[in-house]
Amino acid sequence: MGKTLSEKIIGKHSSKEVKAGDFVIAKVDVAAVQDGTGPLTIDKMSEVNLTQVKNPEKTVLFIDHAAPSPRKELSNAHKKLREFAKKTGSILSEAGEGVCHQRLVEDFVAPGNILIGADSHTCTSGALGAFATGMGSTDVGIGMALGKAWLKVPETFKIEVFGEFGHNVGPKDLILSLISKIGSDGATYKALEFCGKTIEKMDMSGRFTLCNMAVEAGAKTGIIASDETTKKYLAMRNREEDFKEIKADNDAVYEKIIKIDASKLKPTVSCPHTVDNTAGATELNNIKVHQVFIGSCTNGRIEDLKIAASILKDKKRNFNTRLLISPASKDIFIQALQEGLIEIFVKAGAAIVTPGCGPCVGVHAGILGDGEVCLSTQNRNFKGRMGNPEGLIYLSSPATAAYSAMLGYIADPGNI
């Protein structure tokens, strides 16, 4: 019987044939924590006297959620991560280097790997053809120390996408529509395997956006076969030797197959307070926006910034709408500077936020006021997410966000 991508990768890491539903102890290639979950990870390890990590050069601690630190409690949490990294020889990604998931795909995760991360959007790396899943501090701490984790091999939903995206419609609209269709718990415990002509043609940036949001449908991971596009991406990161071709068997068994025609999609927006609560951007013209955020591990890549810049060039943000833009990593920031995108944004009235999570998690940089509306390119709009339960968060693509920042209300960029 054929195997899905997840079955293949998990099988390799537990040295036996596995199928969906099996429980295994699997070898872990890369383990990661961030500044919100890392300190507890360290505490949990020391509770059991685990003081070393198995693979220091593949154990990464990210200072990205509250970076640079806005208050002393967090500065102390950061100190703890730095000291741990030093003591164990693990890698520390400092404030300003970027969001963990972007940094992981840039420099750490390779096709065929297993990555566990103490952050729910760890599934982003699945776009490289890896099995990448989010866990809590305890699981990841033990994984870091022992170099393995217990896993249930997930059943897989095959998401087959065909057709061409319309003007200013893209991967974000695709994933928001899919989540709306299956619900915020529609894929709980499952893997979402994206495939089909549209995915084959999609750049890595779009693939990362899709896999990033798999968890918003409850999934354990999003995953995509590695191919020439993956190879080129790794080569661009000077990691050609990390490439490995990995794909599902033609006769793999899927729990469900969902087909999506990309040409039928419209600019889509998630409305407060759940991601599956979507509407078309055109239907939301009456929603005035106080803040637009373009960035995050979902849509802070160079391709996203280029789309936003193409809309904002020689334009201004609406007088009543503030605009925050954060490149997802240091290298994206540099490229955006070199290509003149940052100048376009600043001239349009944007505030540039340090590469990292920025306003997405509600700790600093862009906390909403009572009753304020934010349109964000991030992945979550839960009540209180951006630091204030009285704030209202809408989610969209970078194109919709940039166009809405210009007009001051939620607007459909398909019409530009």
Add this chain to the structure above:
Amino acid sequence: MSIKKGTAWKFGDDISTDHIAPGRLFHLRTNLPELAKHVLEDARKDFASEMKKGDFIAAGRNFGLGSSREHAPAIIKLSGVSGVLAKSFARIFFRNSINIGLSLIECNTDLIDEKNEIEVDLKNGIVKNLSSDIEIPITPLPDIMIKILNEGGLVEHIRKHRDFQLL
């Protein structure tokens, strides 16, 4: 795991980790007793201050969706909640709860009303609504998770075996 009795507090569907342990209290993550004073604050303002040790949470679908923050189940446990009953749980929250020894019970919570008295016998997998005098069937946990819970969580498991002894 003995039999536990307590009062039910009702919550709706899609209670996220942001409801349980909000991002605006990020700085309290290294001070769990303080953070626990705000548990579930953004879902029900009255909960943290008025719940009693031993009470149960009875929620709808997809409890605990969202982030991987283990602080969420940790502060529910720390506040003295005996267990969370829900129609379903989000994956990472589920795993985290078992790892830290917080009991989760998947069952039809439509059969529980606000302030009903609940009795849970985890060992035999029985939930009773004492107020309406009905027994509520539950979905059993996978064996691997029962093993972890029985040993008091994953940390205890590793302390004892120095490795995974779960399969």
